[in-house]
Amino acid sequence: MASSSKKVMVTDLVLRDAHQSLLATRMRTEDMLPICDKLDKVGYWSLEAWGGATFDTCLRFLKEDPWERLRKLKQALPKTPLQMLLRGQNLLGYRHYSDDVVEAFVKKSAECGVDVFRIFDAMNDMRNIEVSVKAVLKAGKHAQGAICYTTSPVHTIEHFVEIAREMEKMGCQTIAIKDMAGLITPARTVELYQALSKAVKVPLAFHSHTTVGVANICMYLAVEHGARHIDTAISSLSWGTSHSPTESMVVALRETPYDTGLNLEQLQEIGFYFREVRKKYHQFESEYAEIDTRVQVSQVPGGMISNLSNQLKEQGALNRMNEVLAEIPRVREDLGFPPLVTPTSQIVGTQAVLNVLTGKRYKSITNEVKLYLQGRYGKAPGKINETVRSMAIGNEEVITCRPADKLKPEMHRLRDEIGELARSEEDVLTYAMFPEIGRKFLEERAAGTLKPEELKPPKSAEATALPAY
Amino acid sequence: MASSSKKVMVTDLVLRDAHQSLLATRMRTEDMLPICDKLDKVGYWSLEAWGGATFDTCLRFLKEDPWERLRKLKQALPKTPLQMLLRGQNLLGYRHYSDDVVEAFVKKSAECGVDVFRIFDAMNDMRNIEVSVKAVLKAGKHAQGAICYTTSPVHTIEHFVEIAREMEKMGCQTIAIKDMAGLITPARTVELYQALSKAVKVPLAFHSHTTVGVANICMYLAVEHGARHIDTAISSLSWGTSHSPTESMVVALRETPYDTGLNLEQLQEIGFYFREVRKKYHQFESEYAEIDTRVQVSQVPGGMISNLSNQLKEQGALNRMNEVLAEIPRVREDLGFPPLVTPTSQIVGTQAVLNVLTGKRYKSITNEVKLYLQGRYGKAPGKINETVRSMAIGNEEVITCRPADKLKPEMHRLRDEIGELARSEEDVLTYAMFPEIGRKFLEERAAGTLKPEELKPPKSAEATALPAY
Numbered sequence: 001m002a003s004s005s006k007k008v009m010v011t012d013l014v015l016r017d018a019h020q021s022l023l024a025t026r027m028r029t030e031d032m033l034p035i036c037d038k039l040d041k042v043g044y045w046s047l048e049a050w051g052g053a054t055f056d057t058c059l060r061f062l063k064e065d066p067w068e069r070l071r072k073l074k075q076a077l078p079k080t081p082l083q084m085l086l087r088g089q090n091l092l093g094y095r096h097y098s099d100d101v102v103e104a105f106v107k108k109s110a111e112c113g114v115d116v117f118r119i120f121d122a123m124n125d126m127r128n129i130e131v132s133v134k135a136v137l138k139a140g141k142h143a144q145g146a147i148c149y150t151t152s153p154v155h156t157i158e159h160f161v162e163i164a165r166e167m168e169k170m171g172c173q174t175i176a177i178k179d180m181a182g183l184i185t186p187a188r189t190v191e192l193y194q195a196l197s198k199a200v201k202v203p204l205a206f207h208s209h210t211t212v213g214v215a216n217i218c219m220y221l222a223v224e225h226g227a228r229h230i231d232t233a234i235s236s237l238s239w240g241t242s243h244s245p246t247e248s249m250v251v252a253l254r255e256t257p258y259d260t261g262l263n264l265e266q267l268q269e270i271g272f273y274f275r276e277v278r279k280k281y282h283q284f285e286s287e288y289a290e291i292d293t294r295v296q297v298s299q300v301p302g303g304m305i306s307n308l309s310n311q312l313k314e315q316g317a318l319n320r321m322n323e324v325l326a327e328i329p330r331v332r333e334d335l336g337f338p339p340l341v342t343p344t345s346q347i348v349g350t351q352a353v354l355n356v357l358t359g360k361r362y363k364s365i366t367n368e369v370k371l372y373l374q375g376r377y378g379k380a381p382g383k384i385n386e387t388v389r390s391m392a393i394g395n396e397e398v399i400t401c402r403p404a405d406k407l408k409p410e411m412h413r414l415r416d417e418i419g420e421l422a423r424s425e426e427d428v429l430t431y432a433m434f435p436e437i438g439r440k441f442l443e444e445r446a447a448g449t450l451k452p453e454e455l456k457p458p459k460s461a462e463a464t465a466l467p468a469y
Numbered sequence: 470m471a472s473s474s475k476k477v478m479v480t481d482l483v484l485r486d487a488h489q490s491l492l493a494t495r496m497r498t499e500d501m502l503p504i505c506d507k508l509d510k511v512g513y514w515s516l517e518a519w520g521g522a523t524f525d526t527c528l529r530f531l532k533e534d535p536w537e538r539l540r541k542l543k544q545a546l547p548k549t550p551l552q553m554l555l556r557g558q559n560l561l562g563y564r565h566y567s568d569d570v571v572e573a574f575v576k577k578s579a580e581c582g583v584d585v586f587r588i589f590d591a592m593n594d595m596r597n598i599e600v601s602v603k604a605v606l607k608a609g610k611h612a613q614g615a616i617c618y619t620t621s622p623v624h625t626i627e628h629f630v631e632i633a634r635e636m637e638k639m640g641c642q643t644i645a646i647k648d649m650a651g652l653i654t655p656a657r658t659v660e661l662y663q664a665l666s667k668a669v670k671v672p673l674a675f676h677s678h679t680t681v682g683v684a685n686i687c688m689y690l691a692v693e694h695g696a697r698h699i700d701t702a703i704s705s706l707s708w709g710t711s712h713s714p715t716e717s718m719v720v721a722l723r724e725t726p727y728d729t730g731l732n733l734e735q736l737q738e739i740g741f742y743f744r745e746v747r748k749k750y751h752q753f754e755s756e757y758a759e760i761d762t763r764v765q766v767s768q769v770p771g772g773m774i775s776n777l778s779n780q781l782k783e784q785g786a787l788n789r790m791n792e793v794l795a796e797i798p799r800v801r802e803d804l805g806f807p808p809l810v811t812p813t814s815q816i817v818g819t820q821a822v823l824n825v826l827t828g829k830r831y832k833s834i835t836n837e838v839k840l841y842l843q844g845r846y847g848k849a850p851g852k853i854n855e856t857v858r859s860m861a862i863g864n865e866e867v868i869t870c871r872p873a874d875k876l877k878p879e880m881h882r883l884r885d886e887i888g889e890l891a892r893s894e895e896d897v898l899t900y901a902m903f904p905e906i907g908r909k910f911l912e913e914r915a916a917g918t919l920k921p922e923e924l925k926p927p928k929s930a931e932a933t934a935l936p937a938y
């Protein structure tokens with residue numbers, strides 16, 4: 001029957017992207033476990049619960065073993081597939097890893113509980129996700145390819161379609177559009193999903209952030225034009241820099257061929273639970289997490305604007321903000337229009353600040369820009385400005401192969417380096433991801449001195465006078 | 470050209486419904502005037518700035534003369550049509566007024582600055598809006614008929630279409646669907662606007678609240694299916710029990726035939742302004758202003774649930790909430806399915822509480838239910854339960870005429886009653902709307918003792934550490 005084949009499947013982001021977007025990734029495992037029983041009964045297609053910045057935050061601030069979190073969640077959520085976000089060859093760290101590390105990391109993640117791997121590369125360079133996709137398939141898990149959405153003269157519909165085709169060929173079982181900055185618009189969504197549904201056979205997913213306040217409209221249109229997977233966040237951790245509310249999307253798709261079939265009352269209980277949890281983390285709330293449409297004017301993501309304004313403020317140069325906002329698209333063009341997402345957003349942003357503050361473009365050039373121009377992050381989507389390249393790296397070698405092809409196996413070295421501090425393969429991978437804070441974590445664990453950052457006391461009861469009912 | 474005829478016109482609700490929904494209608498004229506110059510340059514089709522609960526709040530809490538506010542806004546917004554919300558024969562009060570009061574009120578509002586009158590009746594009884602629509606047309610102003618949206622066995626698409634036809638015949642120049650509870654869904658929106666665009670020639674408007682988190686999706690679909698007017702609220706006073714963000718809808722409709730043509734950067738500046746203003750009123754924020762999908766389970770509006778839970782709590786009966794929620798639809802059915810909006814929401818809600826707490830349905834019956842069953846509010850959309858009617862009013866007369874037909878002219882009496890305290894016709898109308906608080910206001914004004922309620926000091930600066938940029 002047509003109607004059953006159009007059923008939309010829901011991934012709730014509450015345990016990863018939602019609190020990463022709204023609460024600086026600070027939600028602790030102890031606040032996840034009590035609601036897992038209810039979450040597990042909903043019938044989600046998956047729960048995104050690991051990866052992204054959670055690994056880093058667990059080690060750095062929460063003093064939780066991220067692998068331990070994963071195992072606990074898996075145990076508490078026996079029926080619901082667990083999903084993680086993986087930055088391709090960067091895994092969860094900030095550099096390219098050798099293939100043996102990638103393979104070991106994926107294998108271990110799968111063993112500890114990850115069922116669905118959403119894999120992307122900041123440059124949309126498919127060679128950077130190849131090894132992880134293969135490793136996921138080898139582990140018998142679900143590999144979802146995620147295309148970073150952005151706008152530029154080279155990011156045409158055909159360009160995205162081409163990437164999707166490559167992902168399908170690579171064996172990705174689903175393909176997601178990942179619109180991290182809230183750049184996608186309804187008109188563009190329709191075009192894109194129409195084209196993608198024609199081009200590939202695997203199911204399509206839609207992931208966006210509600211920063212601009214149009215993502216739920218786009219999500220609805222994506223579904224009307226072929227998406228069968230949507231990413232939502234339970235209402236009390238939704239909207240603004242987070243995502244479309246789960247309950248709302250369930251309502252929106254009712255009485256349509258795309259009905260999710262999820263039970264609204266169950267979801268409401270989960271929403272009430274996280275409303276209380278959110279209060280515990282009030283110190284991490286930012287008023288800049290609300291609707292911010294500036295990205296639609298400057299094409300610079302709101303989060304990046306906030307970071308840049310902090311950076312400029314520290315240097316007493318906040319008044320140069322508009323110049324920096326104007327410079328960013330120019331640097332981005334020079335670099336061949338990379339999507340602005342970690343790490344390319346930092347690379348472009350910092351260089352733009354330098355270009356403005358030094359008074360002369362590329363008078364000073366960051367190391368990251370140099371590495372980028374050497375091809376060390378992969379292939380740029382568009383053409384590199386060769387004048388800028390030669391200013392930056394002169395005659396140094398430019399690699400055109402997959403960056404990780406230049407890397408020798410390193411698991412052995414990493415194992416040696418961390419030595420006794422690692423009690424398991426997971427610990428070696430922790431060290432691999434974050435040499436400094438990973439080691440510090442393992443040392444403190446050995447010494448029994450792990451201590452999570454302190455949380456400020458809850459705000460006055462004033463705001464909680466009314467009962468949920 | 471097709472594209473220009475499909476242009477969508479925007480009404481911003483920031484000066485009325487938005488702060489009524491989020492800040493208990495407390496925004497003061499002093500916080501509106503400084504931004505009027507920018508608001509006036511946007512190119513809104515209209516700004517809703519008066520009526521609804523603002524009149525009451527001005528008198529009761531802010532100690533502002535509502536007529537004075539209107540004149541000041543008109544002066545500060547010379548280019549943008551000012552819009553008000555008018556409850557038909559109830560005007561801005563809570564009873565039916567005689568026709569001479571309605572006529573005087575509309576005439577004076579038009580003189581003082583209202584250009585667009587959005588007129589509705591809680592029962593959708595067209596006879597209750599007839600006189601005000603005529604008065605608006607006589608004053609040479611724009612009459613918009615607003616249909617209260619609700620769900621019930623009698624509220625079919627045909628039913629709404631029939632009302633729209635009557636409104637058009639009556640001379641309404643535009644027709645709005647007014648979904649005060651966030652009940653409308655995408656599927657229903659498409660059906661409704663398809664049918665309405667076929668049935669009437671006048672432009673259609675869409676007004677909803679984002680309580681359920683689907684209103685912006687519905688708004689987009691309404692536009693795709695014929696709506697040419699949308700109601701939005703500037704982002705910093707949007708979402709939750711308020712409305713779809715203005716900036717977001719401007720983005721959403723770009724690159725479509727429905728482009729609003731509004732300038733995003735101008736709107737962003739206005740958004741930043743109101744973000745600061747909102748902080749001043751933090752004591753009126755409610756955590757229950759956020760996404761609440763319960764109305765989609767119980768069909769009982771979220772605001773009504775909060776009121777009822779307060780009412781039950783006071784009586785130590787909060788544990789009866791679920792019984793009350795189950796009783797409400799039954800009472801509503803007995804009363805012929807009125808939409809749940811002021812005053813019918815209170816009439817139905819209070820009776821449902823009584824039915825539960827007294828242990829026997831209709832053992833005790835409120836005066837309002839009695840008046841309702843006498844036909845004093847107008848004609849119910851569906852059939853009244855005659856057993857309940859005879860329990861309530863026995864053999865008392867049931868009127869079938871327009872309720873106001875039973876009312877004698879009363880301006881003369883009102884003028885006499887308020888006497889010297891009224892310095893103008895406006896003052897008489899103030900007294901007419903609110904005999905007690907209106908008189909008190911006029912007395913305090915005469916005595917020079919008007920004093921607005923106190924605002925709590927702003928919260929700590931902590932939350933405002935980051936610059937807008």
Ligand SMILES: [Co+2]
Pocket residue numbers: 017180207208209
């Ligand atoms: Co995301």
Ligand SMILES: [Co+2]
Pocket residue numbers: 486649676677678
């Ligand atoms: Co409203």
